[in-house]
Amino acid sequence: EPEVTQTPSHQVTQMGQEVILRCVPISNHLYFYWYRQILGQKVEFLVSFYNNEISEKSEIFDDQFSVERPDGSNFTLKIRSTKLEDSAMYFCASSPGGGWYEQYFGPGTRLTVT
Amino acid sequence: AQRVTQPEKLLSVFKGAPVELKCNYSYSGSPELFWYVQYSRQRLQLLLRHISRESIKGFTADLNKGETSFHLKKPFAQEEDSAMYYCALTNSGYALNFGKGTSLLVTP
Numbered sequence: 001e002p003e004v005t006q007t008p009s010h011q012v013t014q015m016g017q018e019v020i021l022r023c024v025p026i027s028n029h030l031y032f033y034w035y036r037q038i039l040g041q042k043v044e045f046l047v048s049f050y051n052n053e054i055s056e057k058s059e060i061f062d063d064q065f066s067v068e069r070p071d072g073s074n075f076t077l078k079i080r081s082t083k084l085e086d087s088a089m090y091f092c093a094s095s096p097g098g099g100w101y102e103q104y105f106g107p108g109t110r111l112t113v114t
Numbered sequence: 115a116q117r118v119t120q121p122e123k124l125l126s127v128f129k130g131a132p133v134e135l136k137c138n139y140s141y142s143g144s145p146e147l148f149w150y151v152q153y154s155r156q157r158l159q160l161l162l163r164h165i166s167r168e169s170i171k172g173f174t175a176d177l178n179k180g181e182t183s184f185h186l187k188k189p190f191a192q193e194e195d196s197a198m199y200y201c202a203l204t205n206s207g208y209a210l211n212f213g214k215g216t217s218l219l220v221t222p
Contacts, residue, residue: 004157031208042215043158043200048208056208091158098207100146100165105158 002026004106006092012112013082021077021109023092032075033093033103034067036060043091049075050098082113116141118203120213127191127220135186135216137175137201145203147184148210149175152198161186161199171195191220 005024013019025032034046047057049067066078075094079086089110093103117140127133139145149161162170164177164184175186184201201213 033208035210043210043212045209045211050208056206058209099204100163102160102163103210107157
């Protein structure tokens with residue numbers, strides 16, 4: 001069964017550095033998402049992406065964040081200048097449609113900012 | 115603003131006992147509601163959605179618009195049901211708004 005994959009599984013970076021988290025969504029899916037979960041807190045929506053543009057973003061997704069689909073398979077989240085509070089588990093998800101369609105989640109990338 | 119509340123952080127039941135995981139939401143429109151589950155060392159996955167009115171692994175959930183609730187129920191809990199359960203809502207068709215989750219522990 002096709003799965004969403006994410007690399008790396010764990011990323012350690014220093015405050016102020018740029019980091020890119022990578023995701024390979026399920027191949028025939030059209031909608032792509034990033035969520036994050038700070039330790040002990042709930043899963044929070046960051047951004048959704050459809051038809052090569054952002055379809056929705058949360059207040060968390062400020063100018064420090066950007067997303068890109070550089071080719072037909074990868075979907076990336078870039079954090080330009082990481083802060084300590086960016087430390088979290090970042091989940092990528094994809095779905096064949098919006099609305100009530102199931103979102104398929106990746107295993108997550110644990111980002112640790114020191 | 116929309117909000118999803120799961121009042122129980124941890125719920126422990128014995129095998130064979132009924133289980134109810136509570137979810138309340140605040141949203142003025144017609145939301146789409148889901149239950150997602152995360153088993154130990156596995157990824158977050160959809161358990162069920164209200165629009166399908168389905169029963170998955172013996173679990174059901176009924177949307178009660180009057181009480182703004184979407185509680186998850188199972189008549190007889192099994193040990194393999196032990197997991198983290200998240201109630202989620204979407205009104206946009208994109209962003210899932212999750213509750214904080216309830217950890218269900220089913221003991222023999």
